[in-house]
Amino acid sequence: MAGGDVGHVGECDLEAFRGLRRALRDLAGVVTEDTRDVSGDRDLARAVAEVNAAVRQTAAWPQLEVVGGELVRRTASAAPGVVRVLAAIAAEGVELFGGERRSLLRACYAPGCVLYFVKDHPRREWCSPGCGNRVRAARHYRRVTSREHG
Ligand SMILES: [Zn+2]
Structure with a gap:
């Protein structure tokens, strides 16, 4: 699928992606016991059903092709490109x-971040270097202002 044409993306497709994003956020919120305001009501059963439905939309199978005399393994699917992308996510x-x-x-x-991340390093605390910098700047600002105001 890399570099392939996804094809036409309609309003229904966008709605499907938004629904999947909401479901994945709900799952992440439950798993991380997220206490941020952005993580509101979470419906675990609905989220699981939505993710499973999206995965089921694509039936993919491995195929052999001959490219320049060499055998190559390819993945084929009858689903439209946009559905394959949704299902892959x-x-x-x-x-x-x-x-x-x-x-x-x-x-x-x-501050202000709504994202989740995989803690792939023991000291990692933020989703991105940008978020780490914002936190350090906010701490510095608090130290400076508390010094100024006694
Ligand atoms: Zn962040």
Whole structure:
């Protein structure tokens, strides 16, 4: 699928992606016990059903092709490109939330951030260097202002 044409993306497709994003956020919120305001009502059963439905939309199978005399393994699917992309994202969600990396998932508590990240390093606390910089700047600002105001 890399570099392939996704094809026409309609309003229904966008709605499907928004629904999947909401479901993945709900799952991340539950797993990380997210206490941020952006993580409101979470419906675990609905989120699981939505992710599973998205994965099921694509039936893919391995195929052999001959390219320049060499045998190559390709993945074929009857689903439109946009559906394959949706299903691939949902499948990554199944891998993440159903696998061991789930325990490494964290909410980013940097000011204004709504994202989640996989804590792939013991000292990692933020989703991105930008969030880390914002937190350090805010701490510095608090130190400076508290000194100025006694
Ligand atoms: Zn962040």
